[in-house]
Amino acid sequence: MSPERFKRINEMLNLRQPDLTVVMENVHKSHNVSAVIRTADAVGVHKMHAVWESSKRKMSAGLALGSQNWVGVSHYDQVADAIKAVRQQGMQVVVTNLSEQAIDFRDVDYTQPTAILMGQEKHGVTEEALALADHQVMIPMVGMAQSLNVSVAAAVMLYEAQRQRQAAGRYGHNQLDIAERQRILFEGGHPIYAKACRRKGIDYPELDEAGQIVAGDDWWQAMRTAK
């Protein structure tokens, strides 16, 4: 890893929003899953959740264009388990659903710890998810189509969250703990490279509070020649 790449990854990690996430409930078309991950990465989501119907645990790397290396995805069989996991992190659950009970998606405060739940391409979200949610929101539609593509709806939701969080100064400081930064820096982007380093006995260097490497020229030299 070059110092330039390290700097770039560090800058990305400084903007991560560990208290903003997406739950995909049975979203099963791999190009949609990949597109949601790509947008999530773009707004700084650090980890996501996917509930899968039966055994269809397929994620295509294709459209995500590498974003899947940076956004972790936890997998569940039941939506209740995914919601329990985000609740344990103190998040409100905002379900996207086209219904008369839903409020305008812009009327929710996304600066709060938030999980945005997206439903399946054909059937939408389940009654169970609706019952467990804090808010039911919809993106207004005034054309002839009844709904947006799920990845497009996810992008609209995530960029509203991003807009609110930016205005509230939530992108200005590191929100990840040091151990997590260290893991991502050396394993997330380059799992193969990290393996090579381990094989050659090169340890992860310490990071200071600002996420900067505490290591001398020897360490950088060893890293450069580790491949």
Ligand SMILES: C[S@@+](CC[C@H](N)C(=O)[O-])C[C@H]1O[C@@H](n2cnc3c(N)ncnc32)[C@H](O)[C@@H]1O
């Ligand atoms: C193609 S839609 C599902 C349509 C399904 N027939 C229904 O009535 O829910 C797939 C998912 O995208 C999201 N979605 C699409 N358009 C939306 C909108 N206008 N407002 C809120 N969510 C939307 C929801 O998460 C939905 O479950």
